[in-house]
Amino acid sequence: MKFADFISREAVRAELTADDKEGVIREMVQALVDAGKIHPEDFESIVQAVLKREDLGSTGIGRGIAVPHTKHPSVERLVGTVAISSEGVDFDSLDGERVNLFVLIVSPPDRPGDHLRALENVSRQLRDDTFCRFLKQARNAEEILQLLDEADNNQFVS
Amino acid sequence: MDVQRASRTVVVSNPQGLHARPAHEFVKLASQFQAKIELVKGHERVDGKSILALLTLAAGQGTELRIEAEGGDAETALEALAELLAHNFAEDNPNNEA
Numbered sequence: 001m002k003f004a005d006f007i008s009r010e011a012v013r014a015e016l017t018a019d020d021k022e023g024v025i026r027e028m029v030q031a032l033v034d035a036g037k038i039h040p041e042d043f044e045s046i047v048q049a050v051l052k053r054e055d056l057g058s059t060g061i062g063r064g065i066a067v068p069h070t071k072h073p074s075v076e077r078l079v080g081t082v083a084i085s086s087e088g089v090d091f092d093s094l095d096g097e098r099v100n101l102f103v104l105i106v107s108p109p110d111r112p113g114d115h116l117r118a119l120e121n122v123s124r125q126l127r128d129d130t131f132c133r134f135l136k137q138a139r140n141a142e143e144i145l146q147l148l149d150e151a152d153n154n155q156f157v158s
Numbered sequence: 159m160d161v162q163r164a165s166r167t168v169v170v171s172n173p174q175g176l177h178a179r180p181a182h183e184f185v186k187l188a189s190q191f192q193a194k195i196e197l198v199k200g201h202e203r204v205d206g207k208s209i210l211a212l213l214t215l216a217a218g219q220g221t222e223l224r225i226e227a228e229g230g231d232a233e234t235a236l237e238a239l240a241e242l243l244a245h246n247f248a249e250d251n252p253n254n255e256a
Contacts, residue, residue: 112174120216
């Protein structure tokens with residue numbers, strides 16, 4: 001699976017304004033609503049589901065990266081977005097570091113395979129330090145999208 | 159302590175596969191041991207103490223994974239990790255948020 005298969009291009013955000021965990025999640029889910037990927041009436045339910053998942057253990061997996069996610073019956077296919085916070089946000093990360101780079105994934109409950117393949121793609125790409133560094137330095141959504149496209153074309157991972 | 163080497167093949171049992179939360183639990187447990195831990199799926203071999211590395215395996219239900227441990231506490235580590243992979247994610251039912 002590639003980023004292009006589930007990342008909503010219109011929902012990518014280069015400069016998050018939120019400065020706490022819940023705020024980041026709300027901002028990213030709102031971006032998916034604005035992009036037409038999620039119905040406005042499902043917004044709160046999805047935010048709460050993502051927060052509930054965070055309660056089970058932070059998805060801030062270290063190195064300034066977090067992958068907040070949830071399964072939710074309102075989506076028929078995997079949807080996701082990428083966002084950057086240049087200041088960094090306290091996300092209860094496993095290594096205690098602030099998080100700059102967020103990938104949010106909402107997946108249909110009956111597609112565990114798709115969810116795994118999305119996580120596989122995200123984790124494989126984010127293991128590359130150059131890719132992460134470039135992403136964190138991206139100044140606008142266009143630059144993020146360009147980097148995601150390059151990653152999809154295997155320009156970072158051999 | 160003598161250097162021990164131990165390995166065992168286990169099958170991922172939970173319906174959701176080795177997604178983020180079980181990967182986190184595996185890494186948490188693996189990191190308690192001094193032994194080097196690796197997970198092998200087919201031709202892929204990854205560090206068993208890295209969540210990102212584990213997630214790159216996209217190991218769904220039924221996937222065979224070989225756990226390899228090397229170090230002073232390799233056998234204890236292997237025992238605990240194999241148990242976790244094969245059984246202890248069983249509470250991970252599809253209604254839970256993954």
